[in-house]
Amino acid sequence: MSAAVVCIGEGAGGALRGYRHGTRMVALTPPRASSSSSSSSSSPSVGIFYATGTGNTKRVANSLKVHLGTLADEPQPISASNARDFEPYDAIIFGAPSYLWEKHRVSALDYDTIEPPFENLRDLEGTKVAVFGVGDQNEYPKNFCDAVGILHEHFSVRGAEMVGMTENEGYEFKRSRALKQGKLCGLALDFENADDEVAGRVEAWAEQLKREFG
Numbered sequence: 001m002s003a004a005v006v007c008i009g010e011g012a013g014g015a016l017r018g019y020r021h022g023t024r025m026v027a028l029t030p031p032r033a034s035s036s037s038s039s040s041s042s043s044p045s046v047g048i049f050y051a052t053g054t055g056n057t058k059r060v061a062n063s064l065k066v067h068l069g070t071l072a073d074e075p076q077p078i079s080a081s082n083a084r085d086f087e088p089y090d091a092i093i094f095g096a097p098s099y100l101w102e103k104h105r106v107s108a109l110d111y112d113t114i115e116p117p118f119e120n121l122r123d124l125e126g127t128k129v130a131v132f133g134v135g136d137q138n139e140y141p142k143n144f145c146d147a148v149g150i151l152h153e154h155f156s157v158r159g160a161e162m163v164g165m166t167e168n169e170g171y172e173f174k175r176s177r178a179l180k181q182g183k184l185c186g187l188a189l190d191f192e193n194a195d196d197e198v199a200g201r202v203e204a205w206a207e208q209l210k211r212e213f214g
């Protein structure tokens with residue numbers, strides 16, 4: 001497959017560049033003016049990115065930011081981000097709802113278009129990554145929070161050091177792609193059926209991440 005870096009439009013920082021991947025265009029933003037933000041003591045070292053359909057995942061992302069304080073940057077929608085936006089961070093939290101649109105197909109929404117830079121498919125080596133998601137264990141007991149598993153697989157392949165595993169206790173579902181070796185590979189939340197547990201789980205997970213991010 002051929003790849004070519006091309007200009008695909010104008011952004012705040014000048015021309016936006018991208019490359020063709022199959023039939024799709026993948027955006028590449030210009031390098032940031034300062035790429036040393038992760039080593040600067042004043043810059044947040046944790047990035048938070050999320051997708052959302054009706055706002056629940058965004059709510060969790062905002063709550064994580066509150067718990068992590070100055071450690072974390074403001075949550076950013078993944079739909080307005082690309083792989084270069086991950087570079088300033090030592091650790092990144094990714095969140096997504098699960099949406100089963102049709103049989104055997106679970107979308108993690110806008111994450112479909114977030115690909116590693118063409119020249120470095122293992123772009124997250126050396127970065128700690130934790131994933132979370134929201135779902136509905138009563139309506140979708142065979143696909144509960146599958147997007148958490150999808151994100152985990154996606155970022156593992158890119159070389160990230162995955163952290164943020166949680167115990168599979170207090171849930172009622174039959175199957176989930178988030179379940180790996182007896183544990184949930186991230187934080188799974190259910191606003192529809194276990195709303196009263198969300199705040200406590202988020203707070204406990206934020207404390208866990210503070211330890212695991214080091």
Ligand SMILES: Cc1cc2nc3c(=O)[nH]c(=O)nc-3n(C[C@H](O)[C@H](O)[C@H](O)COP(=O)(O)O)c2cc1C
Nearest residue numbers: 053054055056057097098099100135136140144145
């Ligand atoms: C069409 C549709 C499909 C859904 N599919 C799933 C699913 O496969 N697994 C799951 O756990 N939840 C599923 N849900 C529940 C949503 O993930 C849940 O409502 C979530 O809180 C939405 O998060 P958001 O507000 O960030 O979009 C589905 C909901 C809808 C409306």
